[in-house]
Amino acid sequence: MTFDHSNKYLKQNLIFGLLQIGIGIVALLADSINAFFQYGWLMIGIFTLYRNYRERVKPYLILxxxxxxxxxxxxxxxxxxxxxxxxxxxxxxxxxxxxxxxxxxxxxxxxxxxxxxxxxxxxxxxxxxxxxx
Structure with a gap:
């Protein structure tokens, strides 16, 4: 028996990942001094989107x-x-x-x-x- 993630959770996670990537792109275009602020948000956003994709494909619980x-x-x-x-x-x-x-x-x-x-x-x-x- 498998139990999937709820659609509400997946949508919130997707929006959060896109927001993180958006902050990273704005930081790159604004030529921010701090390297973490430039590339860190992009990496975190990409990881969040990867996790969202994985959660859509694989079930949360398997019994x-x-x-x-x-x-x-x-x-x-x-x-x-x-x-x-x-x-x-x-x-x-x-x-x-x-x-x-x-x-x-x-x-x-x-x-x-x-x-x-x-x-x-x-x-x-x-x-x-x-x-x-």
Whole structure:
């Protein structure tokens, strides 16, 4: 099961990247003295647009069996759900608990409906794991 980024998040990220590139172009045309101000904004803007493209192509969360993959800047972070015993839903994230361990998964880039179905699926997996033990 995959969970994509919301369109609102992607549009905001695209506008932010274009704004950063615009600031960099204005700094180049104005012949600003500070080199970071000239080229730094261009590099940050290009990185933001690359990240936006990557987020449009690849899903934010992938849930397969007992493995949850969360998209990060470079690749995915894999979380084994069999290590956790409980899940709690907060406003913008899901918190997985296991004795002393606590892992937070941000759900703000996804739609609210997808966030609720993710919580239901993880809760179903964790209750199934509890019954096996």
């Amino acid at each position: 397969k069996n007992n493995l949850l993959s969360v998209q990060k800047i470079f690749g995915y972070r894999k979380i084994n759900l069999s290590e956790f015993s409980d899940v709690e839903k907060t406003k913008n994230s899901l918190v997985l608990f296991s004795g002393e361990k606590k892992r937070r998964i941000g759900t703000w880039p996804t739609n609210k409906k997808e966030s609720e179905s993710l919580y239901a699926e993880i809760d179903k997996i964790l209750t199934r794991n509890k019954k096996k033990e």
